[in-house]
Every structure is written in structure tokens, then in C-alpha cells.
Amino acid sequence: MTSMTLLLESRIGPDVWHQIFNFADYGQLLSLVHNSLVAGAVLGLVGGLVSSFVMMRDLPFAVHGVSELSFAGASGALLLGANVVAGSLTGSILAALVIGALGSRARDRNSIIGVLMPFGLGLGVLFLSLYQGRSANKFGLLTGQIVAIDSPQLHWLIATAAVVVAGLLVIWRPLVFASTDPELAAARGVPVGLLSPVFMLLLGLAVAISIQVIGALLVLSVICTPAAAAMRVTASPRKVPLLSMAFGLVAVLGGILLALGSSVPISPYVTTISFAIYAICRLIGAWRSRHGWARRDPAPRADSGPAPLIGSGQAC
Amino acid sequence: MTSGMLGSLTRLSAEHEHEEHRPMSDIVTPPALQLRDAALGYGGHRLWSGLTLDVQPGEFLAVLGANGSGKTSLLRAILGLQPLSAGSLSVAGRPARRGSRAIGYVQQQRRLDPSTPLRARDVVRQGLDGHRWGVARPGRVAWRRVDAALEQVGAAAYADMPVGLLSGGEQQRVRIAQALVADPVLLLCDEPLLSLDLSSQRTITGLVDRRRREHRTAVVFVTHEINPVLPYVDRVLYLAGGAFRVGTVEEVLSSATLSELYGSPIEVIHTGGRILVAGVPESARDAHHVDHDEGIVP
Numbered sequence: 001m002t003s004m005t006l007l008l009e010s011r012i013g014p015d016v017w018h019q020i021f022n023f024a025d026y027g028q029l030l031s032l033v034h035n036s037l038v039a040g041a042v043l044g045l046v047g048g049l050v051s052s053f054v055m056m057r058d059l060p061f062a063v064h065g066v067s068e069l070s071f072a073g074a075s076g077a078l079l080l081g082a083n084v085v086a087g088s089l090t091g092s093i094l095a096a097l098v099i100g101a102l103g104s105r106a107r108d109r110n111s112i113i114g115v116l117m118p119f120g121l122g123l124g125v126l127f128l129s130l131y132q133g134r135s136a137n138k139f140g141l142l143t144g145q146i147v148a149i150d151s152p153q154l155h156w157l158i159a160t161a162a163v164v165v166a167g168l169l170v171i172w173r174p175l176v177f178a179s180t181d182p183e184l185a186a187a188r189g190v191p192v193g194l195l196s197p198v199f200m201l202l203l204g205l206a207v208a209i210s211i212q213v214i215g216a217l218l219v220l221s222v223i224c225t226p227a228a229a230a231m232r233v234t235a236s237p238r239k240v241p242l243l244s245m246a247f248g249l250v251a252v253l254g255g256i257l258l259a260l261g262s263s264v265p266i267s268p269y270v271t272t273i274s275f276a277i278y279a280i281c282r283l284i285g286a287w288r289s290r291h292g293w294a295r296r297d298p299a300p301r302a303d304s305g306p307a308p309l310i311g312s313g314q315a316c
Numbered sequence: 317m318t319s320g321m322l323g324s325l326t327r328l329s330a331e332h333e334h335e336e337h338r339p340m341s342d343i344v345t346p347p348a349l350q351l352r353d354a355a356l357g358y359g360g361h362r363l364w365s366g367l368t369l370d371v372q373p374g375e376f377l378a379v380l381g382a383n384g385s386g387k388t389s390l391l392r393a394i395l396g397l398q399p400l401s402a403g404s405l406s407v408a409g410r411p412a413r414r415g416s417r418a419i420g421y422v423q424q425q426r427r428l429d430p431s432t433p434l435r436a437r438d439v440v441r442q443g444l445d446g447h448r449w450g451v452a453r454p455g456r457v458a459w460r461r462v463d464a465a466l467e468q469v470g471a472a473a474y475a476d477m478p479v480g481l482l483s484g485g486e487q488q489r490v491r492i493a494q495a496l497v498a499d500p501v502l503l504l505c506d507e508p509l510l511s512l513d514l515s516s517q518r519t520i521t522g523l524v525d526r527r528r529r530e531h532r533t534a535v536v537f538v539t540h541e542i543n544p545v546l547p548y549v550d551r552v553l554y555l556a557g558g559a560f561r562v563g564t565v566e567e568v569l570s571s572a573t574l575s576e577l578y579g580s581p582i583e584v585i586h587t588g589g590r591i592l593v594a595g596v597p598e599s600a601r602d603a604h605h606v607d608h609d610e611g612i613v614p
Contacts, residue, residue, distance in 0.1 A: 056433060169451050177446035180432055180439075184423055187395050189415015190447050231433050235478030240433040289481075 022261035029260045035149045036213075039157050040252040043213045046161045047222035048248030049168060050206040052241040053199060055227040056179040058106065062099055062200070063223050065113035066207045069095035069120035071216035073208075074141050075127035084141075085156040089208045095120065096204030100197030124216070144215035144267040157212060160205050167202045171195060176237060213252065214267055221271040222248055229278040232285035247277050346409030348373050348502040348534030349394065354403035356389050363389055364560055365402065369553065373501065374532040376525065376548050378539060381555030382596075387538045390555070391506055394536070395419065408501040415447055420495030420533070424507040425488045430480040436490045437462050437475045443494035465497035466490070469523050485516030492523055496533070503527065505537045509544055517544045524548070542569065543590050569593070 054063055073091020077084045095116060103109025128138045149157075168175070177185040178192045186192045203223075210219045230243035255270030347370040355365030363386030371377050381387050392398040393405055396414035405411070408418040420443070440462045445452060466472045469489045474482060479490060488508060495503060505524065509517045525548040528535050537545055542552070542565070552568040554561045556577045561568045568574075569591050574582040582595040 052433070055431075170449060172451045173446055173448050176434075177442050180428075180434055181442075184421065185446065187397065187421050187423075188447050189396070231431050235433050235435050235480075237434055237438050 019263045021258065022263075024261055026261060033256065033260060035151065035154050036256055037253065039149050039154055039213055040256045041249060042158055042161045043209055043222060044249035044252035045245045046164050046206050046248075047210060047252070048226040048245035049165065049241055050203060051223045051225070051227035051248070052230065052244045053168070053175060053179060053227075054203065054224055055231055056176070057199070059203070060220060060224045061110055061113050062103075063203065063207060063220055065099065065117045065120075066092055066095040066200075066204050067211060067216045067219040068117045068124070070204070070208050070211045071141055072120040072123035072127065074211055074216075075124040075131070075138070078133070078138075078141070079127045079131045083153075083156070085153050085160075085208070085212060088211045089156075089160065089205065091120065092204035092208040092211075093201065096200040097197070100200035104193070104196060140215065140265075141211065142215050142217050144213060144218065144265050144270075149212065153212065157209050160209050164202050164205045164209075167198070171198060175199060214270055215265075218267045218271055221274040222252060225274040225278050226251065229274075229281035232278075232281040233288070247274070251277065345373055346406070347371055348375070348408055349536060350404075350406045350409075352404045354393070354405055355401045356386060356393055356398070357401050362401075362558055364555055364558055367403070367560060369562055371502070371534045371536060373534050374528050376528055376535045376537065376545070376550045377553060378537050378542060378545055378549045378551075379553045379555070380539065380542060381560075382557075383540075385555040385557070387555060388506070391504055391536075391538060394502075394504060395421065417498050418501045420498065420500035420503045422488075422491050422495045422503070422505045422508045424510040425484050425491075425512055427484065428480045428487060430478070432478065432480040434479050435476050436471060436479050436482065436486075437466060439479050439490050440465050440493045440497050443497040461497055462493075465493040468496065468527075469493045470519075483516075485512055485519060488512060488516065488520055489523065492520065496527060499531070500533060502534045502536065505535065505539075507538055507540065509539065509541070521545050521548060546589065546591065565591070 054060060070088040070092040073094070074084050074088035076082075076091075077087020080087075098116065099109060099112055103112045124141070128141075131138060174185070174190045175195050177188070178190050178195045182192050206223060207219055210222050214222055226247035227240060227244040229247055230240045234240055234243060251270050251274040254273045255266045258269045258273075259266040349369070349371040351367050351369040353365075354367045356363045357365075379387050379390065389398060393400055394407065394412055396412040396416060407416055410416075410418070437459070441457060441459075443465075444458055444461065463472065463475065466475050469492050471486065471489045471493055474486060479487060482490065492508075503524065508520055508524075512520065521544055524535055524537070527533050537549075539545060542549070546565065549565055551563060552561075552565055554568050554574070554577060556574075557579070559577055561573055561577055563573075566586075569584055569586075571582060571584045574584055574593065574596075578597055580595070580597055582593065585592045585594070
């Protein structure tokens with residue numbers, strides 16, 4: 001909060017620039033934010049990994065919905081003096097379970113999320129207005145508070161991230177199948193109905209991690225944008241998650257490093273880098289679709305001419 | 317990793333199944349599909365009953381009938397997704413079960429989202445290991461089989477293209493390759509020609525026919541339009557109003573048989589290698605609208 005008021009009070013000029021980018025005493029600062037860097041790296045990797053499934057399953061809106069309930073949980077924990085990470089985990093998991101249980105079809109899901117989201121945000125606002133502690137904590141839950149991460153919180157984050165990654169690795173192939181062609185996957189014996197709530201749960205955990213670092217309002221820049229960018233430049237199911245993780249890592253770590261000396265929260269740096277990566281990938285994608293996506297034999301499309309494979313005996 | 321071990325076990329057993337299958341084919345090959353006095357219904361509503369049918373390896377069976385006559389439910393039963401209400405059903409000599417590798421399955425063409433992060437070869441690969449838990453270890457994916465399947469359907473040229481950017485006909489070829497990559501005994505096709513242009517329809521039916529001739533894969537082809545598959549069909553299963561008829565095209569698609577099946581006069585005209593059906597009751601009309609429409613096509 002103080003940083004924001006400072007920002008608002010100052011006249012536009014070199015001062016503002018100095019508040020946004022300031023690299024004095026960088027080395028010393030770096031050692032102070034060791035925890036934040038680790039948390040940021042973990043979030044960038046996990047967020048990038050999860051976001052490739054978020055894009056495949058068309059769930060960006062669900063991410064936003066879960067994050068508002070996660071925010072409610074975290075602010076509730078702040079009010080009660082409980083562990084904030086545990087609070088946001090509780091909120092996330094509840095939201096994920098409700099959305100997973102009630103919203104198997106896209107239309108149902110979106111309406112349920114639309115109903116849950118303002119409710120969660122409202123609860124969060126209530127808890128925060130009752131809270132008497134430092135106001136920086138309040139603001140941090142919405143827009144990020146990475147510098148405030150202490151060691152026990154970091155351990156929670158890492159443990160949660162490990163659960164998400166392990167869970168995704170176990171259900172990887174059936175989840176890809178169920179996400180890209182649910183009807184066929186079900187016909188081939190993939191438990192599509194089970195995978196959906198399981199993934200929502202893992203997504204909820206990933207969102208809870210993000211709340212701690214980037215804030216409830218900006219979660220999508222870590223759990224949607226990286227994969228959206230990656231999918232613009234590749235269609236390989238192996239490269240999308242890898243690129244997406246790299247993008248997430250660059251955005252979060254880059255954001256923290258740029259924000260270090262400034263008096264502005266890290267979120268605007270993360271969201272800007274994330275957006276810039278997406279914009280660049282979009283340009284590359286546009287160029288590629290104009291100049292051919294992949295090696296494709298110069299011969300005309302097989303089904304535009306007479307296909308050589310078929311006998312010509314059939315009258316039609 | 318347990319999942320990896322499980323994966324290789326499944327693969328081993330699948331290969332065994334296959335090896336047993338080939339040498340025995342001259343002696344006793346179980347029918348690719350066997351139905352014995354089978355019945356299917358929901359609650360009190362009976363779709364059909366008393367269905368006894370063997371589909372032999374290499375046979376092409378077309379399944380016709382009005383919407384709601386139980387065509388889709390028959391497919392679901394074969395896929396092991398829906399239990400029969402009576403009778404028995406076996407695929408390659410084994411009771412139907414969910415996720416059976418003996419079955420290849422092709423659905424009707426639906427446009428895939430252009431941003432789907434899969435290349436054509438990845439879609440085909442799902443037919444091999446898309447259902448297995450865990451992550452594929454690099455170097456353990458049978459890309460050679462995937463490439464062979466793509467080659468077989470003439471889709472090798474766009475193997476590396478994002479599948480969402482392919483045309484409808486190309487996507488459907490890729491789906492056929494996906495259904496065939498695991499070397500199924502039985503190929504189930506659920507309206508695979510819907511929303512395809514005529515030339516793609518011919519390509520797809522040609523590919524299916526070639527497969528059953530060269531690999532003795534039995535084909536069960538659900539369609540509301542007999543004419544595109546007419547040159548290939550060995551037998552027809554016609555479902556209507558809780559009853560059914562099985563037999564050759566001439567036996568089943570005749571004025572007498574269909575009139576009896578629907579309980580009202582129906583005119584069937586065989587002309588110029590095509591079959592036109594007229595007089596199907598309104599309630600079952602949608603099953604035949606294409607026949608009427610195409611009667612006008614020169």
C-alpha cells in the first residue's frame with residue numbers, strides 16, 4: 001500500500017522511473033530475496049506446466065474463478081491469524097471440487113464459475129476489512145506479495161508444487177487424450193469422468209501457489225498466458241509444456257529481478273513480461289501460418305486430386 | 317515406474333494376442349464379433365432383442381436404421397461401455413470390455429480446434445498409448461508403427477502438421493490411422509462420412525475396404541446412407557422399431573423386407589449401382605433423407 005501511495009503522490013518525472021527501475025545495491029538485495037526467487041522459480045515451472053492443460057481444456061475462466069475463492073480462503077486465514085497458504089489451499093480445493101462436481105459440461109461450468117467468483121471475492125473483501133493488521137498484507141493477496149515469503153511458507157509451496165507435478169505426470173497421457181478428444185477417449189476406456197475432477201484439484205493447488213506470489217487478480221498471467229504463447233509457435237505435445245514452463249520461469253523470475261530495487265510490487269513486471277512473450281509468439285505464429293507451419297510435401301493435398309490408394313470402380 | 321511396467325506388460329500381451337491370431341487364422345479364428353441372442357434397452361424401453369450375429373474377419377457389415385433405432389447403443393455395447401440387457405457379445409472370442417485393444421474406433425468427423433496442440437502423428441499415437449497412465453519415456457514410443465499407419469492412409473505428407481489446421485477429409489484419414497495403428501481385429505465406424513465431401517467420402521470408404529482386404533480386419537460400419545459403401549458391403553444389419561433384419565444388400569434392402577420391418581409400404585429402387593428408398597414413415601424419415609436428396613444428384 002505504501003508503495004502505491006508513494007507512487008500516486010510523486011510527480012511524474014525521473015522519480016517515477018526510478019521507482020519502477022532501480023538497481024542500486026542490487027547484490028545485497030539479491031541475497032535478501034533468496035526465498036522469493038525459489039518460490040518464483042517453482043511457480044513459473046508449475047504454472048507453465050499446468051497452463052498447457054488449462055489451454056487444452058479451455059479452462060482459463062475456471063482459473064480465475066478458483067483464484068477468487070483461494071483469495072477468500074487466504075484472507076480468512078489472515079483474519080484468523082492462521083497459515084495464509086493453508087487458507088488459500090482450502091479455498092482453492094473447495095472451489096475446484098465444486099466446479100469439478102457440478103460443471104462437467106462447459107456451459108454449466110462457466111455459469112457456476114460466474115456465480116462462485118463474485119461470492120469468493122466478496123468474502124475476501126469482508127475478511128480483509130475486518131482484518132486489523134498490516135495493510136500491505138491485504139493488498140498483497142490481490143496483487144502479489146512475494147517478498148513476504150518466509151521459510152515455512154516456502155516449504156508449503158514446494159510441497160504443493162511437488163504434488164501437482166507428480167499428479168500431472170501420473171495422469172499425463174490419458175489427460176491429454178481426454179482433453180483433446182473426450183468422446184473418443186471415453187470410447188477407448190479412458191476414465192474421462194474421473195480425470196476431470198482430478199485435474200481441477202491439481203489446478204486448484206497450482207492456483208493456491210500462485211496467489212502467494214502473483215496475487216489473486218493476476219494468476220492468469222502465470223496459469224494461462226505461458227501455454228497460450230507456446231501453442232502459437234508449436235503444436236508438439238512435448239514442446240508445448242516445455243516452452244510454457246520456460247516462459248513461466250522467465251516471466252516470474254524476470255519480474256522479481258526487475259522489481260527488486262523498485263518500490264512497485266512484482267506483479268506488473270511479471271504480467272508485462274508474460275504478455276510480451278505472448279505478443280512475440282503470436283507474431284511468430286502469424287508469420288508461420290502464412291509461410292507454412294511444418295514440412296508438408298509440395299505435392300497437392302492427397303484428397304484434392306484422385307487418391308492413388310483407391311480403386312476407381314465405385315460409381316457415385 | 318509401476319505405470320511403465322504395466323504399460324510394457326499390456327504391450328506384450330497385445331503382441332501375443334496378435335501372434336496367436338495369425339497362424340490360427342486358417343484353422344479356427346473366432347468371429348471378430350459375435351452376438352448371441354443379444355438384447356439392449358434402457359429401463360422399460362427395449363431397443364432391440366434376439367440379435368444373433370457373427371461378423372467374420374475381413375467381413376464388411378453395414379448397420380442401417382433410423383435415429384433412435386439403437387445403432388449407437390449397439391456400438392456402445394461392442395465398445396463395452398454399455399452392458400447388454402440379455403444375451404452375450406464377444407469381440408475376437410473374448411467378452412466385450414471397456415478399452416479393448418481388439419477394436420479400432422472411428423467417429424464422425426468433428427472439426428478440431430485449430431489450436432489443438434497435437435500434430436497428426438500425435439493423434440495417431442493416441443491410438444497406441446493414449447489410454448496408458450504416466451508419461452511416455454523418450455525413445456519408447458513406437459513411432460515406426462505410427463508412421464506406417466499414416467503411410468497406409470496416405471497421410472504421411474502432413475504427419476507433422478498441427479491436426480487442427482488439416483481439412484476435414486485429412487483429419488478423418490488421420491483418425492482412421494489412429495484406429496488402425498494398434499492392429500485391431502474389428503474396426504468400428506460410427507458415421508465416419510458425415511460432413512465430408514464426396515471425394516473424401518470415397519477416400520475414406522476406400523481406405524476401410526483396403527484394410528479389411530489386406531489385413532482381414534472386420535468392419536462394422538454404422539451409416540444412415542448405404543450408397544457410399546454399397547460397392548464394399550457384404551451384409552447389412554437394418555434396425556427399425558425394435559426389430560431388425562440381417563442379410564445381403566439384396567435381401568435386406570428390398571421393398572418387401574423394409575415394408576415388413578416398418579409395417580408400412582416402402583418402395584426400394586435399385587438403379588445404376590445406387591439404392592433409393594421411398595416411403596419410410598415420417599418418424600423414421602431422418603434415417604433416409606440423404607437417399608431422397610441424392611436421388612436428384614446426376
